[in-house]
Amino acid sequence: MSQNFRLENGGLINRDKKISFKFNGKTYYGYEGDTLASALIANGVHLIGRSFKYHRPRGFFGAGVDEPYAIVQLFRNGETEPNIKATEQELFEGLVATSVNCWPSVNFDIGAINNFLRIFLPAGFYYKTFMWPKSFWYRVYEPFIRKAAGLGVASIKHDKERYEHKYEYCDLLVTGSGPSGLASAYAAAKNGARVILAEDKARFGGSLLTSEVNIGNQSGKDWADGIIAELKGMKNVTVKNRSQVFGYYDHNMLVMSERLSDHLPKTKKFHPKQRLWYIRANEVLISSGSIERPIVFGNNDTPGVMLSSAAKEYLKVYGVLVGKNPLVFTNNDSGYETAIEFKKHGIDPIILDTRKDPHSEIIEEAKNLKIDIKFSHVVVAAQGYKKVKSADIAKISENKEELGKIENIKCDCICVSGFWTPTIHLASQSGNKTKFKEDIDAFVPGISKQNEKTIGAANGSFSLDETLKSSFEAGYELSKKITNKDNKISFPNVVEKKSTVHDKFWCVPLPKGKSYKRFLDFQNDVAVSDIEIALKEGYRSIEHVKRYTTLGMATDQGKTSNLNGLQLVSKIENKVVPAVGHTTFRPPYTPVSIGAIVGREVGKHSKPTRKSPMHSWHEKNNAVFVDAGVWLRPRYYKRGNENLFEASKREAKNVRENVGVCDVTTLGKIDIKGPDAAELLNRVYTNAWLKLPVGKARYGVMLREDGIVMDDGTTTRISENHYHMTTTTAQAANVLSHLEYYLQLVWPELNVNVVSTTEQWAGAAIAGPRSRDLLQKLFPQLDVSNEGLPFMGYMEADLFGVKAKIFRISFSGELAYEVNVESDNGNFMWEKIMEVGEQLKIQPYGTEALSTLRIEMGHVAGSELDGRTIPYDNSLEGLLSKKKDFIGKRSLSRKAFVADDRQKVVGVVPLDKKTSIPEGSHLVKDSNAPLPNPKLGYISASCWSVEHDNPFSLAILKDGKNMIGEKLFVMSPLKNKVIPVEIVSSHYVDPKGERVRS
Amino acid sequence: MLHIKCPHCGMRSQNEFSYGGDATVKRPALNKDVSDQDWNNFIYNRKSLRGKHWELWQHLSGCRQWIKVERDTATHEIFKTLKANEEIS
Numbered sequence A: 001m002s003q004n005f006r007l008e009n010g011g012l013i014n015r016d017k018k019i020s021f022k023f024n025g026k027t028y029y030g031y032e033g034d035t036l037a038s039a040l041i042a043n044g045v046h047l048i049g050r051s052f053k054y055h056r057p058r059g060f061f062g063a064g065v066d067e068p069y070a071i072v073q074l075f076r077n078g079e080t081e082p083n084i085k086a087t088e089q090e091l092f093e094g095l096v097a098t099s100v101n102c103w104p105s106v107n108f109d110i111g112a113i114n115n116f117l118r119i120f121l122p123a124g125f126y127y128k129t130f131m132w133p134k135s136f137w138y139r140v141y142e143p144f145i146r147k148a149a150g151l152g153v154a155s156i157k158h159d160k161e162r163y164e165h166k167y168e169y170c171d172l173l174v175t176g177s178g179p180s181g182l183a184s185a186y187a188a189a190k191n192g193a194r195v196i197l198a199e200d201k202a203r204f205g206g207s208l209l210t211s212e213v214n215i216g217n218q219s220g221k222d223w224a225d226g227i228i229a230e231l232k233g234m235k236n237v238t239v240k241n242r243s244q245v246f247g248y249y250d251h252n253m254l255v256m257s258e259r260l261s262d263h264l265p266k267t268k269k270f271h272p273k274q275r276l277w278y279i280r281a282n283e284v285l286i287s288s289g290s291i292e293r294p295i296v297f298g299n300n301d302t303p304g305v306m307l308s309s310a311a312k313e314y315l316k317v318y319g320v321l322v323g324k325n326p327l328v329f330t331n332n333d334s335g336y337e338t339a340i341e342f343k344k345h346g347i348d349p350i351i352l353d354t355r356k357d358p359h360s361e362i363i364e365e366a367k368n369l370k371i372d373i374k375f376s377h378v379v380v381a382a383q384g385y386k387k388v389k390s391a392d393i394a395k396i397s398e399n400k401e402e403l404g405k406i407e408n409i410k411c412d413c414i415c416v417s418g419f420w421t422p423t424i425h426l427a428s429q430s431g432n433k434t435k436f437k438e439d440i441d442a443f444v445p446g447i448s449k450q451n452e453k454t455i456g457a458a459n460g461s462f463s464l465d466e467t468l469k470s471s472f473e474a475g476y477e478l479s480k481k482i483t484n485k486d487n488k489i490s491f492p493n494v495v496e497k498k499s500t501v502h503d504k505f506w507c508v509p510l511p512k513g514k515s516y517k518r519f520l521d522f523q524n525d526v527a528v529s530d531i532e533i534a535l536k537e538g539y540r541s542i543e544h545v546k547r548y549t550t551l552g553m554a555t556d557q558g559k560t561s562n563l564n565g566l567q568l569v570s571k572i573e574n575k576v577v578p579a580v581g582h583t584t585f586r587p588p589y590t591p592v593s594i595g596a597i598v599g600r601e602v603g604k605h606s607k608p609t610r611k612s613p614m615h616s617w618h619e620k621n622n623a624v625f626v627d628a629g630v631w632l633r634p635r636y637y638k639r640g641n642e643n644l645f646e647a648s649k650r651e652a653k654n655v656r657e658n659v660g661v662c663d664v665t666t667l668g669k670i671d672i673k674g675p676d677a678a679e680l681l682n683r684v685y686t687n688a689w690l691k692l693p694v695g696k697a698r699y700g701v702m703l704r705e706d707g708i709v710m711d712d713g714t715t716t717r718i719s720e721n722h723y724h725m726t727t728t729t730a731q732a733a734n735v736l737s738h739l740e741y742y743l744q745l746v747w748p749e750l751n752v753n754v755v756s757t758t759e760q761w762a763g764a765a766i767a768g769p770r771s772r773d774l775l776q777k778l779f780p781q782l783d784v785s786n787e788g789l790p791f792m793g794y795m796e797a798d799l800f801g802v803k804a805k806i807f808r809i810s811f812s813g814e815l816a817y818e819v820n821v822e823s824d825n826g827n828f829m830w831e832k833i834m835e836v837g838e839q840l841k842i843q844p845y846g847t848e849a850l851s852t853l854r855i856e857m858g859h860v861a862g863s864e865l866d867g868r869t870i871p872y873d874n875s876l877e878g879l880l881s882k883k884k885d886f887i888g889k890r891s892l893s894r895k896a897f898v899a900d901d902r903q904k905v906v907g908v909v910p911l912d913k914k915t916s917i918p919e920g921s922h923l924v925k926d927s928n929a930p931l932p933n934p935k936l937g938y939i940s941a942s943c944w945s946v947e948h949d950n951p952f953s954l955a956i957l958k959d960g961k962n963m964i965g966e967k968l969f970v971m972s973p974l975k976n977k978v979i980p981v982e983i984v985s986s987h988y989v990d991p992k993g994e995r996v997r998s
Numbered sequence B: 001m002l003h004i005k006c007p008h009c010g011m012r013s014q015n016e017f018s019y020g021g022d023a024t025v026k027r028p029a030l031n032k033d034v035s036d037q038d039w040n041n042f043i044y045n046r047k048s049l050r051g052k053h054w055e056l057w058q059h060l061s062g063c064r065q066w067i068k069v070e071r072d073t074a075t076h077e078i079f080k081t082l083k084a085n086e087e088i089s
């Protein structure tokens, strides 16, 4: 198909490079430098989708970020992405896009029936109707809405693209490269400031690309090109195109999304698709420009009705005609620029100006060009369904309420200009108190909260001369403040046509007897009548009106609809616009892809992976790993076809019968030094620490101030003022912060230093009746007898030339030792243990066997110390010193904590000695009691006791101390299980603790 | 994201810090009788202030020092930061 609407020449596209693309299955051609929108318009395609609610035909309304209609589903390099604005998507070879919101096709859309049912779909319709009857919601309404609605389909495949995050600092961030952005960035850069200049579009220059102005002795565009080239060459300047600053957060943190590859057929190898910049800016100059405002009239959503500035941009940037028979409908001078541009290319436009008798240079120029201008005229309604075919126009009375005789004139597009709305989103996000500017009927930034200043059109300044002057000044002043330098550049001469005041007219009255839809919000199909209904029903706050009607709630965030919505509310309410106020602007200014927000933190990069020095040995020996916090720990070592249950049983059994070795490197380790170290331990642990001799370890429990158990572990006195503390794997970081808190803030008088040494030591626990034999073989020169190294003893020794620490401590309840060596020697130690242990039938054991061993011993761990239990609950009350105070002690006398029937840890055995008990199940007295069945407790941990060869669980049970011997029921509604059980002591194996002391 | 001036390290991003609650709460001295009411106030009762608030932060991924920060809870403005051993004035 040929590009019938492409001009012979002109535009900034590269006509030497033809590009083919597909839209809705049909192949078209465009040029390098086109957007999908400009290429489609060049091919005469104006029907691009269907509207959200009524499924009315949708075309193009703008030429950039403000586009409410032209949203497509994009296909690129085997991936698909929804919610892409055709006006922003740059054309690349092989681009494929399809319409959204239409089924079965854009030309015949079944949802368009909504358009004929629209009297039934007023504001709040969904709230009112689909609420009732409730059962209809799931069966009828929701499936219908889901099918009909949506702005495309998200891919369910893994996104193979790479997204990056970057953190950057600068003196000055300038958001937008229009005249104000360029002037201020240039002035600041020349004065030595570190500047970031961000431009959303591919091309720099903003309005200078489309306006007929001269700066110095150059055209506006040439001046812009020159400034950009110079800025790019400066070391203190970062210039970025395709980069949208979309969020202004606290403390001058701004976030910018840079689209590096979206304009290419595929992302280059090792390149990111997008990059999110977190920019901490000393100062921010917001030069985001302004967006043209529509005038509201009948059927103003018909394809072919578009912003006059967009029509001009398609002409000047892309060499594309949006129509060959254009009507320009304006209330200000901007429409004339578009009309003149048409005329220059041999097209005869008609201008309808709502003003009666305006005079300015540009109006004179249009008159001289013999353009047909009808003053005091309005478009009453656009005619045509899938494309504008004609317009009903009429003269309008001076009070703008009476329409004259309606006349129909042929046209194929209507270019609308209702004056300009400054883009104040970023300023508003920063906390700036915006103010209403009467002479432009729009809000502009007012009092700054952060270090930001808005310049140019974003600040309501629409004269280039004034904009450049104030922007040069702003860039210079800010940079002077930052750099203390004083290089002021001279200010260029500006030639522009002066314009006259606009007409505050914004909405064409309905002619008698007509009920045309007059749309305010084009993406969400919110019409004048919807707002009227909302107000009639009593909604007053603009925030409520917004939510009830969905005005401004679509993905375009009401960029073209907000102000007209406000005008309407104020008119009906007889208030002035500032009294109505605008809704809150929230980031992001434009949609940002989830991938960019997530960045590289996906898959295995979503958290760090910590591995012990013995990891590769575990891997080589068929370890199956489990996540333990950020650590990877062997869960079990698979032999043959063993499953988890079989392997862990074998490993645990071998510990009880022979000897096993477990990697305990992941335990938290904290080195504590200083003359007051013992005093610190005495305050943070519940038991007494002042008299622990050198060379001895002690088990301790730490509480939070509220009496809840925080952590447990052993601490060893290495020398007079030196202790080695161990924590659980999960609480290591919290315990360190906890100690630092008390040392720095509460007891600064204590002379103690604490530092984490978790990574410095590799640890192996050797446990089982034959562990002493193993230890003797590892340290032949050492006296490892029960007298030489008693329970809770500590020694330093030489392990085949490597420095080692030996602790006689036990988690399994067996005779056991823990050997630590410096991390680099971890693997050496492990291999020695395996080698020497072979004749003792050593087997490595994983966390599953470790759990089994501790559960049947009744040792509490993370599943009991779960942040809800006190020492008594865990049968740790014997460790509470009565003689001294400690953290959390005062809380333990709270009424609930000393209640007679307080919960306590118990053992649970199924009566049939066979059925495994699911963790998390509830304990109840009567399994047939009516619901809700009173819960007496819960199963905290379950295992298969290798000692008794039957299932065994630990539970936290109400009045646990008096429940031993009781018969209860375990109920697991999740697993649909009811198991009769007996409550027994939590110490199911070796209740007197003889083995560890043997 | 806040920008917090660590008195030891200088301006750092919020994600290097962890929040530690009200900095004006004083722990009752050890071995001292404390009434139920006073202890409950120390453990549980906090004012949810709107406006200036002295709070604790720990420079977790930096110098690991606990610091005191005066912040406006509504606007996030930070007025002053102090070292752990400096008294709030």
Ligand SMILES: [Zn+2]
Pocket (backbone or CB within 6 Å): B006, B007, B008, B009, B010, B059, B062, B063, B064, B065
């Ligand atoms: Zn610091």
